[in-house]
Amino acid sequence: MAAVCLYFQVHQPRRVKRYRIFDIGSDHHYFNDDSDGNLNNRKILEKVTKKCYLPTNAILTELLEKNPDFKVSFSFSGIFLEQLEEYLPDVLSSFQKLIKAGGKGEFPRVEILSETYYHSLSFLYSKEEFRSQVKLHRERIKSLFGREPVSFRNTELIYNNDIGKEVEAMGYRTVLTEGVDNILGWRSPNFIYQAAGTKHLRLLLKNYRLSDDIAFRFSSKEWSDYPLTAPKFAQWISSVNGNGEVVNLFMDYETFGEHQWEDTGIFEFLKSMPREILSHPDNRFVTPDEAVTLFPARDTLDIPGYISWADIERDLSAWRSNPIQHDALRSLYALEKRILQSGDKNLIEDWRRLQTSDHFYYMCTKWWNDGDVHKYFNPYSSPYEAFISYMNVLKDLELRLKQKSNRNRTRKSVSG
Amino acid sequence: MKVLMFGWELPPYNSGGLGTACLGLTKAMATQNVEVTFVVPYKVDVHLPHMKVIFAGMPVKIKGVKSLLYPYVTKEGYYSALSREKSPFYGCDLMAEVRRYSMLAAEIALSEDFDVIHAHDWLSFGAGIEAKKVSGKPLVVHVHATEFDRSCDHINQEIYNLEKQGMEAADKIIAVSQFTKSTIVNHYGISPDKIEVVWNGINADEFRHEDGENAVSVLKKGGYKIVLFVGRITMQKGPDYFLLAAKKVLQFNPKVYFVIVGSGDMEQQIMQQAAFLGISDKVVFPGFLRGEELNQVYRAADLFVLPSVSEPFGITPLESIVNGTPALVSYQSGVAEALKHALKVDFWDTDEMANKILAVLDNPSLIQTLQNNGHEEIKNFTWHSAASKCLNIYQRLFKRH
Numbered sequence: 001m002a003a004v005c006l007y008f009q010v011h012q013p014r015r016v017k018r019y020r021i022f023d024i025g026s027d028h029h030y031f032n033d034d035s036d037g038n039l040n041n042r043k044i045l046e047k048v049t050k051k052c053y054l055p056t057n058a059i060l061t062e063l064l065e066k067n068p069d070f071k072v073s074f075s076f077s078g079i080f081l082e083q084l085e086e087y088l089p090d091v092l093s094s095f096q097k098l099i100k101a102g103g104k105g106e107f108p109r110v111e112i113l114s115e116t117y118y119h120s121l122s123f124l125y126s127k128e129e130f131r132s133q134v135k136l137h138r139e140r141i142k143s144l145f146g147r148e149p150v151s152f153r154n155t156e157l158i159y160n161n162d163i164g165k166e167v168e169a170m171g172y173r174t175v176l177t178e179g180v181d182n183i184l185g186w187r188s189p190n191f192i193y194q195a196a197g198t199k200h201l202r203l204l205l206k207n208y209r210l211s212d213d214i215a216f217r218f219s220s221k222e223w224s225d226y227p228l229t230a231p232k233f234a235q236w237i238s239s240v241n242g243n244g245e246v247v248n249l250f251m252d253y254e255t256f257g258e259h260q261w262e263d264t265g266i267f268e269f270l271k272s273m274p275r276e277i278l279s280h281p282d283n284r285f286v287t288p289d290e291a292v293t294l295f296p297a298r299d300t301l302d303i304p305g306y307i308s309w310a311d312i313e314r315d316l317s318a319w320r321s322n323p324i325q326h327d328a329l330r331s332l333y334a335l336e337k338r339i340l341q342s343g344d345k346n347l348i349e350d351w352r353r354l355q356t357s358d359h360f361y362y363m364c365t366k367w368w369n370d371g372d373v374h375k376y377f378n379p380y381s382s383p384y385e386a387f388i389s390y391m392n393v394l395k396d397l398e399l400r401l402k403q404k405s406n407r408n409r410t411r412k413s414v415s416g
Numbered sequence: 417m418k419v420l421m422f423g424w425e426l427p428p429y430n431s432g433g434l435g436t437a438c439l440g441l442t443k444a445m446a447t448q449n450v451e452v453t454f455v456v457p458y459k460v461d462v463h464l465p466h467m468k469v470i471f472a473g474m475p476v477k478i479k480g481v482k483s484l485l486y487p488y489v490t491k492e493g494y495y496s497a498l499s500r501e502k503s504p505f506y507g508c509d510l511m512a513e514v515r516r517y518s519m520l521a522a523e524i525a526l527s528e529d530f531d532v533i534h535a536h537d538w539l540s541f542g543a544g545i546e547a548k549k550v551s552g553k554p555l556v557v558h559v560h561a562t563e564f565d566r567s568c569d570h571i572n573q574e575i576y577n578l579e580k581q582g583m584e585a586a587d588k589i590i591a592v593s594q595f596t597k598s599t600i601v602n603h604y605g606i607s608p609d610k611i612e613v614v615w616n617g618i619n620a621d622e623f624r625h626e627d628g629e630n631a632v633s634v635l636k637k638g639g640y641k642i643v644l645f646v647g648r649i650t651m652q653k654g655p656d657y658f659l660l661a662a663k664k665v666l667q668f669n670p671k672v673y674f675v676i677v678g679s680g681d682m683e684q685q686i687m688q689q690a691a692f693l694g695i696s697d698k699v700v701f702p703g704f705l706r707g708e709e710l711n712q713v714y715r716a717a718d719l720f721v722l723p724s725v726s727e728p729f730g731i732t733p734l735e736s737i738v739n740g741t742p743a744l745v746s747y748q749s750g751v752a753e754a755l756k757h758a759l760k761v762d763f764w765d766t767d768e769m770a771n772k773i774l775a776v777l778d779n780p781s782l783i784q785t786l787q788n789n790g791h792e793e794i795k796n797f798t799w800h801s802a803a804s805k806c807l808n809i810y811q812r813l814f815k816r817h
Contacts, residue, residue, distance in 0.1 A: 020771040021668060322788070327781030365757070365789050384759055387782060388775040 002190075002240040003286040003294065004277055005204060007153075007176060008253035010095075011077040011119050012048065013358035015039045015379055019389040024396045030350060038379030042087045049091050052257035057094045059256075059270055064101040064109060070274045071102070071109045071285040074253070075153050078117030078137045079356055081144060092144070099145050111287035112141055114149040114172065120355035121155060121319060123163055124306075125333040133352070134170065151176065151288040155357050157206065157250070157309040158316065161302065164195035164203075172201070174292045176250060178309040179205035183301060190244025192295045196302035202292040203301055206250040206309060210236060215251040219264035230269055234276035234283075241282050245295045250309070310361075319360040324387040329360060331394050335401065342404050350397060354390070362386035417810055418451040420530040420547060422521060422540035425456060433731045434560050437592075437616050438536055444617075444803035450810075453528050455543065457517055511574050518542035525551045532810045536560060538575055541582025548585065554813040556806075557586040562599050565726040568651050580604050587813050590614050590806065592729040593750025599728075612809060615754050617799035618734040623711060630709070631702055632675055633716035641672045641777045644717035644741070646710070646732045647724070649680030654723035654746065654763045656682075656689060661723070663693045664770035669777060672698065677713060679704045714739035718783065719776045723763050724749050733758060737794050742786035744772050754797070757789035 017033035033039040063070045076095070084092040102110030116122055116133035117140065123130040134152075141147055151174040152167050159177035167175055179189030187193075189205040213233070217223045225232070240247050252259065260266040277283050286294060310318035320326060332354055339351045363383045380386040421442065425435040442452050521543030525533070533555045535544030541557055548555040563576045583589055583604050589611045591597040597611045635642060643662070647653040655676060662674040676686065676699065683701075690699040705713060714720065720736035720743045727749035734751070736743050737758070745752050746763040759776070761769045776782050 020767065021774050022767060022771070323781035323784040324779070327779065365785060382756070382760070384782065384786070387779075387785075388772060391775065391779055392771075 002237055002244060002280075002282060003246045003284050003291060004237060005073070005246055005248045005286050005288055005291050006071070007073045007075070007113070007248065007250045007288065008255075009075050009077075009153075009251070010053075010080055010253040011075075012041070012045055012080045012083060013119065013356040014041050014079060014083065014353050015044075016354070016359060016386075016389050016393055018385075019392045019396075021392055021395075024392055025399055028350075028396060028400060030393045030396075031353065041083065044379075045083055045087055048254060048258050049088055051262070052254050053091050054094060055262070055267060056253065056256040056270070057091075057098050059267060061094075061098045061101045063271070063274055064098065067274060067278070068109075069278055069285060071111075071287050071290070073111040073113060073151075073287050074099075075113040075115050076141070077115060077119035077356075078133075078140050079119055079353065081140055096145060099147075107287060107290045107293075108147075109287070111151065111289055112145055112147045112149055113176065113288070114138060114141070114152045116155055118352045118355045119155050119357055120352070121158070121329065121357050121360070122355060123154060123158070123166070124316075124320075125329065126336055127166060129333075129336060129355075130166070131170065133355075150174070151204075153177070156318075158306055159203075159303060159308070160306045161195070161197045161304055164198050164201050164303075168195070168198045168201040174202045174204060174288050176204045176248070176288060177206070177303075178307050178314050179208055179248070180307045180314045183303055183307060187299060188244050190240055190247055191298040192246065192292055193299055193301040194297035196300050202297055204246070204248050204288050204291060205301075206248050208309070210247060211249045211251050214249065214269075215255045215259065218255075218260045218266060218269070227265070228269065230272040230276040233269075233273060234280065237277050238280040238283060241280075245298075246286060246291045311366075317366060318364055319357055322363070322365050322383075324365075324383070325360050325363045328363060328387060328390055328394075331391070335394075335398065338401055338405070339397075342401060342408075344404050347397070347400060347404065354393065354397070359386070359390055363390070417449065417532070417807065417814070418530040419445070419453070419810065420525060420528055420533045420551075420553075421452050421454045422533070422535040422543045422547070423454060423456050424537060424539050433616075433729070434537060436731055437560060437729075440617055440619060440799035441803055441806065443619075444799035445807065447800070448803055448807055450803070450807060451530075453524075453530060455521060455524055455540075457539070511578075514539065514542055514578070518546045522546035522550050531814050532556060534558060534806070534810075535582065538563070538579045538582065541578055541585075544582060545585045554587040554817055555585060556588045556590060556809060556813070557582045558590040558592075559583075559596055559600060559728070560592050561728045562596065562603070564599055564603055565596075565728055566650075566652055568725060586610070587816075588612065588809050590809065592616055594753050595748075595750040596728040612805070614802050614805045615750070615797065616729045616731050616734070617797045617802045618731065618738055618794065619799055620738045620794055623735075623738045624708070630712045630716065632700070632713045635673045635675075635700065636716065639671055641669070642675055642717045642719075643672060643773055643777075644675045644677065644713065644720045644736070645723070646677045646705075646714075646720070646736075647680075647722070649676065649678050649683045649686055651682060652725055652727070653678075653680075654725045655686045657723045657725075657763050657766055657769065658721055659686065659689050659693060659695070659699065660766040661721075661769035661773060662699065663695055664766060665773050665777075666695055666698055668770075668774055670698075672777065673700055674698055675700045675702065675713065675717065677702055677705050677710065711735075711739055714741050717741045719744060719773060721769070721773070722746060722749060722751070723761075723769065725763050727751070729754075734794060734797055737790040740787055740791075742776065742783055742790060744769070744776070755790075755793065757786055757793045759786070 014031040016030050017039050099110045102108050117136040152172040153176040157177045189207045193203040195201040195203050218228050256266055306316050307314055362378050362380050363386045365383045423438040445452055525547035533544050533547045533553055535541050536558045537560050544555050563571050583606050591611050591613050594613055597613055600606050601608050645658050649655050690696045714736050720741050722730050722733050722745040724746050730749045730751035733743035733745050744759040747760050748763050752760050759772045
């Protein structure tokens with residue numbers, strides 16, 4: 001039996017606008033770029049909505065309505081959802097409608113996963129902050145979709161044994177992560193694994209070859225399997241029968257229409273792929289929670305070092321490989337205690353919005369040497385520009401924090 | 417392959433980047449079996465082991481005749497040089513002297529054996545054209561700068577005409593950047609197909625990395641930072657924008673010295689501007705420096721700034737990076753298109769220039785990241801690869817002939 005577990009990550013950061021040293025102390029709005037450029041968060045959200053979210057939602061909703069065997073799972077970052085609420089409530093409704101189309105019950109056909117609200121790297125710096133953000137995310141998911149997630153995926157599928165332990169203690173049954181070759185060795189990503197150091201936590205591993213065939217290679221004319229058709233892909237899935245139980249296809253939701261444009265035929269592919277897969281009697285679709293109920297863990301995976309789904313390295317280097325990234329992260333988390341103690345809602349929110357992993361991704365210089373595809377994802381003209389604006393913003397945040405604590409002190413001395 | 421090359425100057429007697437470029441290129445060619453005959457309007461005794469240097473005057477046997485042409489010469493500059501010489505041999509004005517020099521060059525072409533002619537910038541284009549006429553060999557003109565870079569909006573029409581004639585007569589044009597190629601296409605009406613871009617280089621292994629105390633490094637005592645400008649003090653190089661940015665930086669961080677290395681026609685004006693801005697005590701003018709002395713200043717600096725208004729390439733940022741000091745370069749430079757691991761700014765945006773200078777001074781991690789990556793990136797900029805590209809151009813022309 002080959003079960004297909006489809007999971008889409010839906011996320012948009014609040015990109016930091018160009019923020020100069022002269023803005024410190026006078027401009028406390030960090031994310032409100034209103035230019036025609038790539039730092040205008042609202043404009044980007046509108047663009048991606050038109051190209052991806054609305055058309056893809058329509059396709060998936062129809063698939064769910066017409067095909068009772070089709071299943072899918074989503075992880076929405078909180079920072080994405082709050083931007084939808086702020087700018088495009090209709091799109092939020094469209095997601096709500098899609099989720100409704102998957103029904104309710106023990107295993108709804110659309111599963112929603114847990115993650116950190118701010119799509120952050122908080123686990124690496126503060127477990128307390130990590131737990132707070134997971135809780136915030138749960139609350140938002142419950143209020144918007146009426147669901148209580150049981151499966152977890154950390155930002156960019158970052159995982160190690162410690163995360164497994166922590167997440168199990170928080171009550172989750174399953175974690176999604178990357179099927180990294182040097183962890184798996186001879187083993188296949190197409191089975192369920194037990195997480196080392198946990199009692200029952202199950203790991204679902206991304207089959208990166210088949211996932212990336214859609215997410216990255218779909219429109220690549222240099223690829224020997226171009227063009228990718230639904231029957232061809234379904235055949236690859238079917239060939240897993242006998243040597244695997246679940247094929248985890250994990251990718252950015254923006255694959256559909258944004259990374260792979262409409263004219264590549266990606267939407268036609270998505271429409272017919274489920275039917276083609278199900279045409280083989282041994283195939284089926286599953287959600288993550290259903291997968292770990294159906295299939296036993298075949299082995300235990302020990303993952304002491306951090307892995308992720310980013311780049312060929314599949315480690316933390318996309319966010320933490322040069323001095324500016326380390327410096328920005330260190331400076332950000334150094335503020336944690338004072339920010340939280342201030343009790344100031346706006347300060348805490350801005351500080352958390354600055355935790356989104358994308359900010360540090362934009363500062364990465366490792367792939368910049370060959371100027372490859374990653375440039376596509378960087379709205380700044382260089383990693384250095386990203387860093388300079390970010391550090392100026394942190395200075396302003398710190399200034400506000402100081403002013404706030406001065407005011408508090410004054411108030412105390414007045415009242416005391 | 418034998419090349420007859422016409423230049424302006426060669427180190428150590430150079431006054432600018434053109435001489436550095438000619439030497440780097442010629443040395444690299446010598447290692448690739450290219451025989452270079454380098455002709456300069458010079459009178460000083462220059463010995464370079466890999467090259468046969470001929471003075472423009474000598475082979476035409478006009479004894480004691482030297483050319484009064486010198487690099488970056490202007491009409492006025494020529495007159496004053498001429499008035500000092502009081503000799504009837506020289507041309508009565510700059511253009512006459514350029515024509516005279518071109519004719520002498522043509523005579524060298526008659527006596528030398530070569531396959532291709534390579535002329536650097538307008539001063540030697542006339543010589544290149546004459547050499548092509550008498551020898552029938554293909555001509556490559558190498559554009560390191562145009563009149564539009566040097567003179568901003570006060571174009572000398574005669575120089576412009578000479579440049580245009582050279583470009584038109586050439587079989588191939590080498591531009592030092594895409595930036596310069598666009599100038600040649602847009603202002604000289606040359607077809608882009610005729611122009612190839614060859615970035616300048618630097619021989620990183622020729623630089624030592626010893627820190628010595630010098631007049632500039634002592635400024636760092638007491639926790640001061642150093643922001644460096646190196647270049648001719650002329651409008652083209654944007655020293656005035658550098659000062660405007662300095663003023664803004666000092667408002668946020670008073671513990672910074674701005675060091676302006678070089679000399680030029682705007683020197684007095686820039687000193688006065690510093691006084692007018694009230695920052696004279698933070699702006700230092702050590703004069704023109706070269707060699708190890710200059711390298712020490714590069715190494716003492718925390719950041720190098722190239723604020724050029726129009727810079728065809730810009731070798732100084734490469735020199736700075738080789739010396740371990742990151743660079744902030746204007747987008748109006750060729751080097752901005754070549755370097756990824758440098759900070760960039762529009763020369764006129766002095767707010768942003770100050771913002772970036774302050775970011776570097778405030779964040780050691782930024783310096784470290786730029787250094788680490790710059791150290792790797794600079795390895796791609798070698799004179800060897802520039803010379804290979806030139807050689808490739810020669811070979812294609814040679815075959816066609």
